[in-house]
Amino acid sequence: MLTSNGYVLEEERLGLLEAVPLGERADRGALRRRLMRDGYLYLSGLLDPVVVLAFREYYLGLTGAVTDRASYRRVLFEEVVPGPEYAAFCAQPALKGWFEWFLGGTPFLHRRKIIRQTAPGENGIGTATQAHYDLVYLRGGSDQVLSAWIPLGDCPVERGGLTYLEASHHRVLAEEAAGRLKRPAASITADLPRLATSYDARWLVADYAAGDVVVHTAHTIHAALDNVSDELRLSTDVRYQRADDAIDARWQHDWHDRDGL
Numbered sequence: 001m002l003t004s005n006g007y008v009l010e011e012e013r014l015g016l017l018e019a020v021p022l023g024e025r026a027d028r029g030a031l032r033r034r035l036m037r038d039g040y041l042y043l044s045g046l047l048d049p050v051v052v053l054a055f056r057e058y059y060l061g062l063t064g065a066v067t068d069r070a071s072y073r074r075v076l077f078e079e080v081v082p083g084p085e086y087a088a089f090c091a092q093p094a095l096k097g098w099f100e101w102f103l104g105g106t107p108f109l110h111r112r113k114i115i116r117q118t119a120p121g122e123n124g125i126g127t128a129t130q131a132h133y134d135l136v137y138l139r140g141g142s143d144q145v146l147s148a149w150i151p152l153g154d155c156p157v158e159r160g161g162l163t164y165l166e167a168s169h170h171r172v173l174a175e176e177a178a179g180r181l182k183r184p185a186a187s188i189t190a191d192l193p194r195l196a197t198s199y200d201a202r203w204l205v206a207d208y209a210a211g212d213v214v215v216h217t218a219h220t221i222h223a224a225l226d227n228v229s230d231e232l233r234l235s236t237d238v239r240y241q242r243a244d245d246a247i248d249a250r251w252q253h254d255w256h257d258r259d260g261l
Contacts, residue, residue, distance in 0.1 A: 002157060002205065003226045005128045005190040013193065015166060015202035017214070019044045028102060039169035039220035042206065047094050047150070049211040055089045056152045056210075056234060059115070073257075080115065082254045090238045095148065095213065099240040103146075108243040110145070112251040112261065115152075116224075118160050118233040128160060129224035130187035131195050133172055137185045137261060138218060138239070141248030143176075145241040148215050149222075152234040155208040160227035161235070162214060163192070166201040168221035176219065185261075192223055 002009045019042045024030045066072045090113050099107040134147050155161040175181045227233045
């Protein structure tokens, strides 16, 4: 049974995230068409798992010894987030080089990069990332910004990875164009089953492995599952765009969970 913020995802509203076939991985035109069609690109094995797991160990080495929430926050926001190790991981050649190739121009990495950690058994409203699309938080720049979600270690569905609302970007694009969604930045809902019914769509899930990356558009609705496993769920999400497109200046500072964004 899969849940998100305590809501049970109905089996008839679940599907599998489709990985990009290896035969298409070097075809930029095919990838762009797939992104326009699906709203996401599931790039299995894009990164070297050794690099991913090394960063996970670095993170756990700094945070694993803390025993209280205040100390964890200090280590996270004063050491990990602004540290050179995190910056290097998010700009590693396998990732930055892929965006340079895919975007067809100089890539720009937003400085505000987020690390998410969910311990086993953490659930209930306000725990998992609620359903949203990224543009509502990035309206100060190009709507062509792309997000890369990276599991920092293996992340089977029961560990609480990202789930995507199938083909949701088409409806979001239409409603954005019509001016019906220009609300203040906020999540849509924690009630994923109700949203799936409203969109007559499925939530797509996957058993992610270390090295996998999912790239999604700024209009694609996504959320996180609850961690119902016995292992820590750790991930990061970063955002790339072309450097010559408009850039949201608010996202050019290190991430903090009290930065108002």
